[in-house]
Amino acid sequence: MGRQIRRVPLDFDWPLEQPWEGFLLPARFSEEKCPDCELGSTxxxxxxxxxxxxxxxxxxxxxxxxxxxxxxxxxxxxxxxxxxxxxxxxxxxxxxxxxxxxxxxxxxxxxxxxxxxxxxxxxxxxxxxxxxxxTEKYPGQRADAEAWEPTDPPTGDGWQLWETVSEGSPISPVFATADDLAVWMAHPDRGSDWVPQETAAKFIAAGWAPTGAFGPGTHGIVTGVEWTGTQDD
Ligand SMILES: [Zn+2]
Structure with a gap:
């Protein structure tokens, strides 16, 4: 799964594993079903x-x-x-x-x-x-929807791990330091997402990781975090 580090306010409390609301097209842009057809034809x-x-x-x-x-x-x-x-x-x-x-x-x-x-x-x-x-609920609704841009979560001093496979959801608590986040990522409770602390620290420094990657010296597919964390830069 794609992983990303975000710097968010220390008191940022968006629910874990729930896509950030600013990434989702607001419901006000959903259009009505056409009253005069099923599939767009007469x-x-x-x-x-x-x-x-x-x-x-x-x-x-x-x-x-x-x-x-x-x-x-x-x-x-x-x-x-x-x-x-x-x-x-x-x-x-x-x-x-x-x-x-x-x-x-x-x-x-x-x-x-x-x-x-x-x-x-x-x-x-x-x-x-x-x-x-x-059909549009009001004239210009479709143009409004096309002009809509996602908004990022607020930024701050905290460190938080996000997944980027869905629209983007936080998956770790907010930590005051990068080291604290690396310790959390290297805790055995992370299960299949577990990585060595040194790998986590490198990943946090790099900022993001692709969903999964093949690379020289890897034995088949590895998690994005693991791959980024093991590259020499
Ligand atoms: Zn129609």
Missing amino acids: PARDWLAALVQLLMMLPEDRATTHPYITALARRPSRAPGPEIAELTTGLAGRRGPFGHDSTDEWKAASKIIKAAGLDPSTWGICPTCHGSAR
Whole structure:
């Protein structure tokens, strides 16, 4: 796991293993679900997608027994045969070993829309949300969210170990000196995170460590703290 040293106020008391609030996009920026669509498309395009899905299933052997297909009222009595794959592959531009996937279906639908003389980037796109399936709670909310920047925790005289794999959370008490933090990191209670005190001291001096690293002289992967702490600089 990524580890980082932060200098925080001695009385900094953010809960351990809880991401610092300044790193998280505030809830006020979460948008509403679009009231007029499910996935950003109009009902007409949803219907096209449903029918294209059936079409793109036809090259597969299982298609003739699939409930979607057997439910068709005017289902031909004979299987479509390999010829149908020429059509679906032409529409999708490809066909994988397991048949067509949802990307293929999307490409085939786009090609059909184009064949009708329409623009797939506008036809069938929900006019309310313009295809995002979300709408702003107030005008400018999305721009506000894009302009938002995370804020670091306050700085001070204390020493604290943080993990950086999540957004960033403190994982040690705040210590008055770097030595005290190194002693804590070298305590047997640290379990699999334990490192020798000398390694911890070097790591604290270096300030941070990558999540895990390969390096010359290491036997496979080591923790980031261990790797940084064993480098000569
Ligand atoms: Zn919509």
